Amino acid sequence: xxxxxxxxxxxxxxxxxxxxxxxxxxxxxxxxxxxxxxxxxxxxxxxxxxxxxxxxxxxxxxxxxxxxxxxxxxxxxxxxxxxxxxxxxxxxxxxxxxxxxxxxxxxxxxxxxxxxxxxxxxxxxxxxxxxxxxxxxxxxxxxxxxxxxxxxxxxxxxxxxxxxxxxxxxxxxxxxxxxxxxxxxxxxxxxxxxxxxxxxxxxxxxxxxxxxxxxxxxxxxxxxxxxxxxxxxxxxxxxxxxxxxxxxxxxxxxxxxxxxxxxxxxxxxxxxxxxxxxxxxxxxxxxxxxxxxxxxxxxxxxxxxxxxxxxxxxxxxxxxxxxxxxxxxxxxxxxxxxxxxx
Amino acid sequence: xxxxxxxxxxxxxxxxxxxxxxxxxxxxxxxxxxxxxxxxxxxxxxxxxxxxxxxxxxxxxxxxxxxxxxxxxxxxxxxxxxxxxxxxxxxxxxxxxxxxxxxxxxxxxxxxxxxxxxxxxxxxxxxxxxxxxxxxxxxxxxxxxxxxxxxxxxxxxxxxxxxxxxxxxxxxxxxxxxxxxxxxxxxxxxxxxxxxxxxxxxxxxxxxxxxxxxxxxxxxxxxxxxxxxxxxxxxxxxxxxxxxxxxxxxxxxxxxxxxxxxxxxxxxxxxxxxxxxxxxxxxxxxxxxxxxxxxxxxxxxxxxxxxxxxxxxxxxxxxxxxxxxxxxxxxxxxxxxxxxxx
Numbered sequence: 001x002x003x004x005x006x007x008x009x010x011x012x013x014x015x016x017x018x019x020x021x022x023x024x025x026x027x028x029x030x031x032x033x034x035x036x037x038x039x040x041x042x043x044x045x046x047x048x049x050x051x052x053x054x055x056x057x058x059x060x061x062x063x064x065x066x067x068x069x070x071x072x073x074x075x076x077x078x079x080x081x082x083x084x085x086x087x088x089x090x091x092x093x094x095x096x097x098x099x100x101x102x103x104x105x106x107x108x109x110x111x112x113x114x115x116x117x118x119x120x121x122x123x124x125x126x127x128x129x130x131x132x133x134x135x136x137x138x139x140x141x142x143x144x145x146x147x148x149x150x151x152x153x154x155x156x157x158x159x160x161x162x163x164x165x166x167x168x169x170x171x172x173x174x175x176x177x178x179x180x181x182x183x184x185x186x187x188x189x190x191x192x193x194x195x196x197x198x199x200x201x202x203x204x205x206x207x208x209x210x211x212x213x214x215x216x217x218x219x220x221x222x223x224x225x226x227x228x229x230x231x232x233x234x235x236x237x238x239x240x241x242x243x244x245x246x247x248x249x250x251x252x253x254x255x256x257x258x259x260x261x262x263x264x265x266x267x268x269x270x271x272x273x274x275x276x277x278x279x280x281x282x283x284x285x286x287x288x289x290x291x292x293x294x295x296x297x298x299x300x301x302x303x304x305x306x307x308x309x310x311x312x313x314x315x316x317x318x319x320x321x322x323x324x325x326x327x328x329x330x331x332x333x334x335x336x337x338x339x340x341x342x
Numbered sequence: 343x344x345x346x347x348x349x350x351x352x353x354x355x356x357x358x359x360x361x362x363x364x365x366x367x368x369x370x371x372x373x374x375x376x377x378x379x380x381x382x383x384x385x386x387x388x389x390x391x392x393x394x395x396x397x398x399x400x401x402x403x404x405x406x407x408x409x410x411x412x413x414x415x416x417x418x419x420x421x422x423x424x425x426x427x428x429x430x431x432x433x434x435x436x437x438x439x440x441x442x443x444x445x446x447x448x449x450x451x452x453x454x455x456x457x458x459x460x461x462x463x464x465x466x467x468x469x470x471x472x473x474x475x476x477x478x479x480x481x482x483x484x485x486x487x488x489x490x491x492x493x494x495x496x497x498x499x500x501x502x503x504x505x506x507x508x509x510x511x512x513x514x515x516x517x518x519x520x521x522x523x524x525x526x527x528x529x530x531x532x533x534x535x536x537x538x539x540x541x542x543x544x545x546x547x548x549x550x551x552x553x554x555x556x557x558x559x560x561x562x563x564x565x566x567x568x569x570x571x572x573x574x575x576x577x578x579x580x581x582x583x584x585x586x587x588x589x590x591x592x593x594x595x596x597x598x599x600x601x602x603x604x605x606x607x608x609x610x611x612x613x614x615x616x617x618x619x620x621x622x623x624x625x626x627x628x629x630x631x632x633x634x635x636x637x638x639x640x641x642x643x644x645x646x647x648x649x650x651x652x653x654x655x656x657x658x659x660x661x662x663x664x665x666x667x668x669x670x671x672x673x674x675x676x677x678x679x680x681x682x683x684x
Contacts, residue, residue: 021631024523026598171517172640178510178654179646181366256368288650289363294643298514301636304521308630312520327669 004322005043006102007032007093009118011055011077013200014134014163014310015106019048021311028315031100034089038078041092043099046082054080090118094125101325102130102318108203112217116143119158120150128155130321134163134314136207137217138247138260141334145254148332157325158332162317164309165190165265166248171313171335172282172298173248174257179296180286183258187285188248190267191278192306198271201306202228208269211244237272251334276302280309346664347385348444349374349435351460353397353419355542356476356505356652357448361390363653370657373442376431380420383434385441388424396422432460436467443667444472444660450545454559458485461500462492470497472663476505476656478549479559480589480602483676487596490674499667500674504659506651507532507607508590513655513677514624514640515590516599521638522628525600529627530590532609533620534648540613543648544570550611553586579614593676618644622651 004027008015011033022028030048032041035055040046055076078085086092093103103122105115115133122131131151144151144160151158161167165188173186194201202225209231210220223231232239244267249260268277282298300309317335324333346369350357353375364370372390374383377397382388397418420427428434435445445464447457457475464473473493486493486502493500503509507530515528536543544567551573552562565573574581586609591602610619624640642651659677666675 017631021523024631168517168520171520175510175513175517176640178513178658179642179650180654181363288646289359289366289653290647290650292645292647292650294645296640296642296646298518298638298640300521300638303634303636304630304638305632305634308521308632308634311631312522316520324669327666327671329669 002326003027003029004101004319005029005031005099006104006318007097007100008104008106009034009090009093010106010108011035012106012108012203013197013307014204014314015104016052016055016200017307017311018104018106018314019046020052021315023048025315027319032093032096033077034086034093035076036089037076037085038080038083039086039089039092040077040080040083041096042082051077051080051082054083090121094122094127097122097125097127097129100129101322102132104314104318105131105133108207112137112140113143115140116147119144119156120147123150123154123156126154130157130159130318130325132159132162132314132318132321134167134310135161136163136166136246138245138250141247141250141254144332151332152330155325155330157321157330159317159321160332160334161247161251162314162335164306164313165246166251167317167335168309168313169280169282169298170248170251173252173284174255174335176282176284176296176298177257177286179288179294180284181289183262183284183286184293185283185285186248186252186258186263187283188246188263188265189278189283190280191276191302192267192269193274193276194269194271194306195274197305197307205232205269205271208239208241211241212239232271238268238270238277240266240268242266254334344668345369345371346443346661347371347373347441348446348660349439349442350446350448351376351432351435352448352450353377354448354450354545355539355649356656357446358394358397358542359649359653360446360448360656361388362394363657365390367657369661374435374438375419376428376435377418378431379418379427380422380425381428381431381434382419382422382425383438384424393419393422393424396425432463436464436469439464439467439469439471442471443664444474446656446660447473447475450549454479454482455485457482458489461486461498462489465492465496465498468496472499472501472660472667474501474504474656474660474663476509476652477503478505478508478588480587480592483589483592483596486674493674494672497667497672499663499672501659501663502674502676503589503593504656504677506648506655507588508593509659509677510651510655511622511624511640512590512593515594515626516597516677518624518626518638518640519599519628521630521636522626523631525604525626525628526635527625527627528590528594528600528605529625530588530605530607531620531625532622533618533644534609534611535616535618536611536613536648537616539647539649547574547611547613550581550583553583554581574613580610580612580619582608582610584608596676
């Protein structure tokens, strides 16, 4: 595997963990990162420790004090010695994208076309490389697919839905399907214990709440932090989700594995414990060529955190995407189309 | 996925099941098959039912009579109305290989360099396409790697070790590794119940016996059928294997996932029951980026047969190989380098 220089758009929980995680992986060099107010670029490799220390949400973590979320023009990335304040962080990254092999888009996607639009801005600038997102909603994949030609013309390999679910577990379902000639059902069931990671992952919790009965993406976006706390309180910190709109369904359908309607996604989020409330399991039920009906399963150890299971696959799929891109394969790829590199 | 015309070299258990299996998969058309004495080619697609009925080992199965293994110039493939007798079956396939996208090499590999040599013959003829094998031994991968340039120069994408183990379970291990930044141990443990499939899979049983203490590939090859029966009898039909030389180890190492020595393969073969004597399980133990140590697992339902778990992945990896080949990626690929298509 050749060396990969990558950028991270967004330094919330996922973006920061991706930077951190990459320091423990071979062949990956983070060369750029931005948030709303700042951009840091170093083609020899960012000093991740310094950047993370300067990034919002990562301060005042000692002594058990609750993390303080900061904002403003000199907070977040801009507070790093490696960074400059900016009003146009994404354009600044696009300006140097000739030297960037892959970009992890770790921005909240509260508008359905936000991530596709970011991709389009890279395409308009003639970017030739990999874009990776960890988005969750099925309908975003449709938007990406509708714009596939734009990415192809530019030379972009867009790897979508490459986090834990969809992503890791979609890939597992695609693999588990190999025993069968016809898939009847794919059940994805996740458990997340998010006590110590709660502050870092408020965006994810907000997105999850949009899946609850009575909420949608619009109403969830408009909730105040206090209202979110109330919802969490009502559930005693432990919220169960059923029939979520997670893109595993369309990603498995576009790979020809099963119909989207045969895929169900659900899980339990516990924000008051770091123990997982339930074991993350993928169950794939199908018919074998010789007429048996069976269920293959893939289980993650309860000790593996959400952060490990989002960021490992995101970077693994990024490596796989770079390989496709270097072979001249452009367009939109789901996890089921790619074996993650390690 | 574009259409794929493929050939099968060898019509023992794996070759015949691959032909059968392919009739239940989309986008796959078997256009050629051969055994020692015969070759059948039809670029519009073979009549698989007719060919299988004519192939040795597939006769006299009614009424509980033991299958009679036939041989001679008009037996096996040559007995098919679609086939011709030949002394040079592989050369005959090579002669028409311009119209063949992929070749499944389902020949017994009792000489370590036999499959690599078959690949070399295709390369010498300038074949541009995919070769897939389901070989098991670690050292064969080294031979393939040593000759990678030959395959690359020809335009061959050689997907090796693409059966159940290595193959399916290697891919599962590569995927399960994504939670971790460092892999401590990969344990592959298989169960096979082979009562009704025993006659069709004598070659596989013979190869397995070579893994037992006191035997090697040389001595196993020279065993008579009666001597094999005696060994089976000594174990009451249920043979346990430990520390097998299965190429999962080198295939995971070459994909950068772990050291070969951290991979162990074992299992139980029961030739007197179709029930699996133990559940096939892949366990991957590693360290997460945030310092936890855990084990992810992948389990196959006991009802899925060895045939389903060899041939599904072999054809899935074939599809993935064709995709790589059409993108101009040549050389030697292991399962961990490829996500199987479905």
